[in-house]
Amino acid sequence: MPQPLDALAVRTWCSLALEALGREREEIDAINVYPVADGDTGTNLYLTVESAARAVEAVFAAYETGSDAPGLADAVRAMAHGALIGARGNSGTILAQLLRGMAEVLGERDGGAAEALRRAAESAREAVAHPVEGTILSVASAAAEAAHAAGAGDDATAVTAAYARACSALEETPGQLEVLGRAGVVDAGGQGLLAVLGALFEAVTGDAPAARPSSRAHPVVSATTEPCDESGPAFEVIYLLEADEAAVTRLRSRLDGLGDSLVVVGGDGLWNVHVHVDDAGAAVEAGVEAGRPYRIRITHFAAAEHTEPRERVQRAVVAVVPGEGLAGLCAEAGATTVLARPGEPPASGELVEAIRRAHAREVVLLPNDFDLRHTAAAAAEQARDEGVRVALIPTRSAVQGIAALAVHEPDRRFDEDVVAMTSAAGATRYGELAVAERQSFTSAGVCQAGDVLGLIEGDVAVIGADLATTAETVLDRMLSAGGELVTLVLPDGAAEGLADRLEAHVRSGYLAVDTVIYHGGGAPLLIGVE
Known part of the structure; x- marks a missing residue:
């Protein structure tokens, strides 16, 4: 039966969206051919929603000691803020702005789902320097129009109409964008948004969305085999930026001249900047001139797109490290590393991605932080579901991880190696x-x-x-x-x-x-x- 769109519904929405993207992540990655065929749209959306869900859970946790419960405004603003600071990639950044647009409306007493979806679609288009049809923006706009036409008085009715129209709008994307038509796929970002809207539909109506045919029913050319556009920018640059609106306006203009796929989302002094460029240094320098950029991520597309498929190794170590120097040290020892900056612990999705990058049948996971024990356990469980044998050694500090790594011998039997590494860590x-x-x-x-x-x-x-x-x-x-x-x-x-x-x-x-x-x-x- 229909549920009120309140804080609890937002919490449920986050949880269901994360589950849905977890199920569809690999499929969305596989059909990712626009704007860059780097095969990571599903992963980026998953990590973005994971950050949003974590922020919502933090709001609920803050109320556990008192008698009050968070209100709708608290929950949706936390969801939008979490998505903003954790946004990954082009589609994740756009999704963060969609959620911010919804929060602007749902944070007001008289705002309903229909108006929230309309504002979300508008704000996302405003954030993209050069909107393109046949993308996540088209799906969002179609869903918003359907919700508005269904009427603003009933959230369940509006969300139901939005989800139904989003399904058909997604199927229209190959005819709207030539690169999708050539590859025979729907837009990856649009499919990810559909998963998020399906979760909203279930949270509000109480009914699970009807099963959709796999996007692989289309004659799929996956992102790993789609020919790459050699003329495109070489780097993806993304960072959080503390700056005022005037400085961000100047930044948009400068970055627009440096590259493409420019998306700048946020407000109230905090922004998430995403752009594809050939000169990554110039993109970061532009952010420095505008304000204070941090959490800077630079991805070299050539490395992502042209890497040949490689055979799985038998065993690998994944280690969380607190600094660049230790990352280099552990990498030299053969470990795949995840960087944990002060106040920015990695999410479970990041650990899962590191396990996948290790490309091994057996993985030893070293969290190197007591506070990461639950995050690491969740990542290990997910990786096991994907067929990887994972042993989690509960290291509480980087020095214990170093000790464990020092005795690691990949030629030993897996259990013996884990015992030796655990003993070395425990003796430190x-x-x-x-x-x-x-x-x-x-x-x-x-x-x-x-x-x-x-x-x-x-x-x-x-x-x-x-x-x-x-x-x-x-x-x-x-x-x-x-x-x-x-x-x-x-x-x-x-x-x-x-x-x-x-x-x-x-x-x-x-x-x-x-x-x-x-x-x-x-x-x-x-x-x-x-």
Whole structure:
């Protein structure tokens, strides 16, 4: 039976959309031939919706301790914001703007589904520099028109009409865009949007959408075999940008002159910028001139499009790392890496993608962070459903991951390799130094903003005034229980002489203990004692 379009319905919508895109991801990837045949539209949409769903869950979690529940405005704004900051690729960026347009209407008391869908379609077209028919924009516009014609008084009726028209609009896309007609496929972004609208239909009506014939019923030429347009831009550049609207207007003009597939979405000072260019540096520089770009992602299309199919290897390691330097170190050791920046933990979809990139029958997954245990478990379960044998070693720090990777032997039996890596990680005590952001109570007492915190096994053990002295105290406490090897991971730009001072401290006080130093970690200092 029909359900009110409230916060709970938005939560259900996110969950159902994520499930639908999870089921259809590979098929959508396979028919992705526009604007670039890089075979990642389904994956990008999945990761975008995963970010949206995570933001909605955070809103509900914030209300769990009280008696109130989030309102519709809170939920839809969280969904739109989550999609904005997690948007991937051309279609994911457009979907983020569609959700933002809906939030603008549903966040108001008198806004209904029909008006929300209309505003979504309008705002998405406004965000695209040169809209093209036969794409996700066409499907969104057709759905909005049908919802509006059905009437604004009943959300279930409007959504039902929108979904039905979106189905037929998707089938029309091969006749609207020549590249789709040649390949014999519907638009990949449009099919992804249909999955999202189908989830909205189910959340509002309570009925599952009718099964649709596979897009492979068309004479499909998949993205991996479709001839590539050699004349197109070489890079996809995408980043979040903090800037005012005037600066973004200038940025649009500059990026439009640099490349194509330009989409700039967002507002209120935060934007997601997507463009295809030959000069990736110039696109990033334009963002620097406009404001503060971050979460910069640059993809080289040539590498994505022309890579020959390769045979699966038997075994691989996937490791989450906190800095570029460690990523290089782990990559040299043969691991596929996922970068975790401060305050930006990877989503389960990113870990699944890394497992797929490893292209192995057996994968050892090293999350290297206690807070990633549930995310990593979800990724491992999904990869197992796809036929990959995955072993999750619950490493809590990058130094434990380094220890595990050091004993990895791909020629060993899988179970034996996992046992050896798990033992090495478990035998490594880990510490970390951090800087307190505010006054708070800790297991070592009250700290003030700016204090240096020495954590051992995740608990604050030392509160100090400077990094080097605090690190020495942490080392002494960790080595008091014994040890043979100290691993120090310093960030790039660490204070000059810090590594030498700590190495000398270990050498002078613990003659039988060796020290190994790596650079490129994300924290002020990571410490491991084996």
